[in-house]
Amino acid sequence: MTRHPERIRLPGGPEISRLICGLWQVADIEKDGGTLDPDAAADALAAYAEEGFDTFDMADHYGSAELITGRLLSRTPPGARRPVAMTKWCPEPGPMTPEVVRRGVQERLDRLGVERVDLLQFHWWSFEHPAWLDALHEMNRLREEGLICALGVTNFDAAHLALALADGIPLVSNQVSFSLVDRRAGGALSELCARTGVKLFAYGTLCGGFLSEKWLGRPEPETIPDWSRAKYKRFIDAAGGWAAFQGILSAAAGIARKHGVSLSNVASAWVLDHEAVAATIIGARLTESEHRGDNLRVFDVMLDAEDRAALDAAFAATDPIPGDCGDEYRRPPFLTASGDLSHHLDTIPSVLETSAAPTRPGRTRASSGSVWEPLAGYSRAVRVGDRVLVSGTTATHGADRCVAPGDPGAQTTYILDKIAASLGALGAGIEDVVRTRVYLTDVTQWEPVSRAHGRVFGEVLPANTLLQAGALVGDYLVEIEAEAVIDPAPGS
């Protein structure tokens, strides 16, 4: 029997336990204002580390988790292997200047009391705000300076992970929700990981504890006071509801009985079996409840064809969670505890300026601040009544940098975020788009462009034209324009 969790080395990063101890629960325990005693909590972490659970996942907003882990790290005798500390930086959207990014990274170093963060994972709330690329490039510079060992992201969908890689950011990991209930990460993201070597860290693998014997055959809970479980209950509802969920639980329970392990072990084993998955992160309520002994037994389970068939049959009675990983934070239906971002953010600032046309009542313009707009005489987008027209948009970042050079699919992802931001500034959304026109310099590259267009417009289905342009101004491979018509509010 395995006595310690399996280990894996991240490409260019530290060696970690394949069962990571998740410390979001520290924030939950501390939510009423008190903080855990750092020494007692570090003792609890030390007990995990002694049994091989020596990799800890935290974030800037997980209460005192970084400080507690720092306390543990400070106890490592010289020359001994110290536990691995993975943390996250989740800044509010805004300009990501070198100073802002250095401050964010330095705060992680100070709280952990280390000279180098083992793995720093970056979260961004809305890709319509393009400063996420500035943040990642700056974090990479700080990695080169030696302040960060390896760089990762969290809650990135496949398209934006591919875009970051195509723009030259050496990401080693993406931390996403992945479970028997939320199987999105097994799709496009896993395919991208297979092509690029990026690894996934799976969280929510036990759906906050719902994927355990405790809930097998139990009636649907009416109220859920715990934020984390309230979030996973939304996932269960989106995946077809309580009866479909009980189907998964019952299939997993049958497999657990067959192998003599727990239902939670089966849930973790199914996720860990995916090639792309480096590790699962299992939340721990330090000083309250511990499941280490049980979780270790996940390495005793080898799911066979019969087990997979039983799970597939249960999956067939569920609905797929809509969209891709991370969409729960970025678009309806927000599968967060509150059903929106209000637990996390007040607003997401627009990067465009809007102004009324002085001589044309009913006409509004949006400007990106480019020097070319007044010089050449155009707006990024114009609203006339209920119509919004977005100018030909390229993957220009800042004043003149071409994003993801040589990669038309990644450029399209970036362009469509800019178009969404332009529409948003004038009161429209992607769902209002009735026409797009796509210009390509090399029409043989139509497929990645069309797929990126399909990911955004797959349900909107605007009229579309795809054209070969002999050349575009600059190094761009793609340019897209869009037109939207805002539907009046239902019932008006």
Ligand SMILES: NC(=O)c1ccc[n+]([C@@H]2O[C@H](COP(=O)([O-])OP(=O)(O)OC[C@H]3O[C@@H](n4cnc5c(N)ncnc54)[C@H](OP(=O)(O)O)[C@@H]3O)[C@@H](O)[C@H]2O)c1
């Ligand atoms: N990047 C992100 O956006 C993000 C989001 C969420 C979480 N995370 C990370 O992932 C970690 C884990 O995710 P999570 O906390 O949301 O969900 P989770 O790991 O699915 O659920 C954790 C809960 O499952 C229960 N549990 C653990 N082992 C068990 C076992 N063997 N048998 C029965 N129940 C067991 C425990 O509940 P009891 O203590 O009540 O028994 C524990 O609190 C977090 O701590 C955090 O580090 C990241």
